[in-house]
Amino acid sequence: MTNALFLRMRNNEKKEFMVDLLIKNGLIIQGGNEILQDILIRDEKIYAVDNNIVTDQPVEIIQADGRMIFPGGVDPHVHMELPTPAGNSSDDFYSGSKAAIAGGTTTFIDFVTPGKGESLISAFLKRKKLAEKSITDYSFHVSPTWWGNESANEMEILVKEHGIRSFKCYMAYQETVGITDSELMKVMRTAKKLDALVTLHCEDNGIIQQNIQKYLGQGNVSPKYHALSRPPAAEALAVKKAIDFAAVTGCRIYIVHVSTSGAVDLIRKARSSGLEVYGETCPQYLLLDDSVYDQPFEKSAPFVISPPLRKKEDRQALWEALADGTLQTVGTDHCPFNLKGQKDLGKEDFTKIPNGAGGVEHRLSLLYTYGVLTKKISLKKLQEITSENPASVFGLKTKDSPKHGIDADLVIWSSDKESEISTATHHQNCDSNIYEGLKITGIPGIVIAGGEIVFMDNRFNERGRKGKFLGDQN
Numbered sequence: 001m002t003n004a005l006f007l008r009m010r011n012n013e014k015k016e017f018m019v020d021l022l023i024k025n026g027l028i029i030q031g032g033n034e035i036l037q038d039i040l041i042r043d044e045k046i047y048a049v050d051n052n053i054v055t056d057q058p059v060e061i062i063q064a065d066g067r068m069i070f071p072g073g074v075d076p077h078v079h080m081e082l083p084t085p086a087g088n089s090s091d092d093f094y095s096g097s098k099a100a101i102a103g104g105t106t107t108f109i110d111f112v113t114p115g116k117g118e119s120l121i122s123a124f125l126k127r128k129k130l131a132e133k134s135i136t137d138y139s140f141h142v143s144p145t146w147w148g149n150e151s152a153n154e155m156e157i158l159v160k161e162h163g164i165r166s167f168k169c170y171m172a173y174q175e176t177v178g179i180t181d182s183e184l185m186k187v188m189r190t191a192k193k194l195d196a197l198v199t200l201h202c203e204d205n206g207i208i209q210q211n212i213q214k215y216l217g218q219g220n221v222s223p224k225y226h227a228l229s230r231p232p233a234a235e236a237l238a239v240k241k242a243i244d245f246a247a248v249t250g251c252r253i254y255i256v257h258v259s260t261s262g263a264v265d266l267i268r269k270a271r272s273s274g275l276e277v278y279g280e281t282c283p284q285y286l287l288l289d290d291s292v293y294d295q296p297f298e299k300s301a302p303f304v305i306s307p308p309l310r311k312k313e314d315r316q317a318l319w320e321a322l323a324d325g326t327l328q329t330v331g332t333d334h335c336p337f338n339l340k341g342q343k344d345l346g347k348e349d350f351t352k353i354p355n356g357a358g359g360v361e362h363r364l365s366l367l368y369t370y371g372v373l374t375k376k377i378s379l380k381k382l383q384e385i386t387s388e389n390p391a392s393v394f395g396l397k398t399k400d401s402p403k404h405g406i407d408a409d410l411v412i413w414s415s416d417k418e419s420e421i422s423t424a425t426h427h428q429n430c431d432s433n434i435y436e437g438l439k440i441t442g443i444p445g446i447v448i449a450g451g452e453i454v455f456m457d458n459r460f461n462e463r464g465r466k467g468k469f470l471g472d473q474n
Helices: 003-014 093-102 120-133 151-162 181-194 205-217 223-229 232-249 261-272 283-287 297-303 312-324 363-372 379-393
Strands: 020-030 033-042 045-050 059-063 068-071 073-075 105-112 137-142 166-170 197-201 252-255 277-281 410-420 439-449 452-456
Touching: 020 379, 020 410, 068 379, 073 363, 073 379, 093 105, 093 120, 093 439, 093 452, 105 120, 105 379, 120 137, 120 151, 151 181, 166 181, 181 197, 181 232, 181 252, 197 232, 205 223, 205 232, 223 297, 232 252, 232 261, 261 277, 261 312, 277 312, 283 312, 283 363, 312 379, 363 379, 363 410, 363 439
Parallel strands: 020 059, 020 068, 073 105, 105 137, 137 166, 166 197, 197 252, 252 277
Antiparallel strands: 020 033, 033 045, 068 410, 410 439, 439 452
């Protein structure tokens, strides 16, 4: 680290006056082309992107030396400090946002999940307060978990007064946060009037519950039966229903964590018919498969997620769907739980294993290593699915590829750095990692958020950094 940049990081910590930051000779992806240009940052924004920028203002310089510069990642799907019967997910908004920064993600969208009968607005305000410790920028999807006389009015207030652009509905989990078909139609019709997006967890509750009762009745309690209880048909049936409801209501929808080739086919067909249907997958469904469940509890329990991991053929279909635009984003569904004291509560009953795993820290490196370097996706596609598309789909107006007026959130990529993912070195607050042992090539060398250097050479400068709630800018 140069003395000038070290001083800048120290100045950031002390909140002292900041001069301009000039990145020289970075490789920027624009319209499918890779262009060497400079980026000038002023007052937390990108001020200019051009060749040979010269400024008469005080300036500190980063020599990118031809390294790639990506826009800061936007993860559209995380669950920080999610309450469950096994305790909160192990990353709170502070530790989870640190892990995000270390992985080159500078913005994420979390969730507001009211209890049955709880006001959407009250739940939103409480969740927003919790998120104030985040060092990344953030927004929320709000989940109607029930429908009452004030629900439509509360959705309108959230959109018009708080900048919420999306509402998350669960088609499974009917006993807790899931809603009925009738309630889902009401949410969709209201969202259509508000020009808001409805995001959907698509698994058929009936199939899952029947399978759970069958397997537990047979004494089958291991993590393998979590996966078997949630077959591909459960996802496909719910995806088809969601698309049919979208066709009836005219509502824009977004299918989260797509895991199967069947769901991909349904989304592709819906989009080709003119419906505004978006799809997201996650690194775990692109890189891992259900063979992990054929292991002892301590090895297989970390992989208890919903939907579960699928077959190798599904992985190929998901990569192809990203490449051809059928799926637009890659989120992580970041929701880690410790093996000891949380996951192991379900050792005698797979339904008691809290569902979720971490990933926000590894998304960019995994997609670069196993997507770009293997030629499954292009560099342009990587930038689209990890930042540009989620920003566009969810109306994050200040997030985009580098250009004048956009938030100065940037990642200077070290493409030649090799490492191995390990619980011993990761930044997420969890005692296991579903990507343990995977080798990666390419890591964030420098991460800039809001014009500040917040991560450099595996060193944080998070003190004093506060992320912004992005609804205020919608």
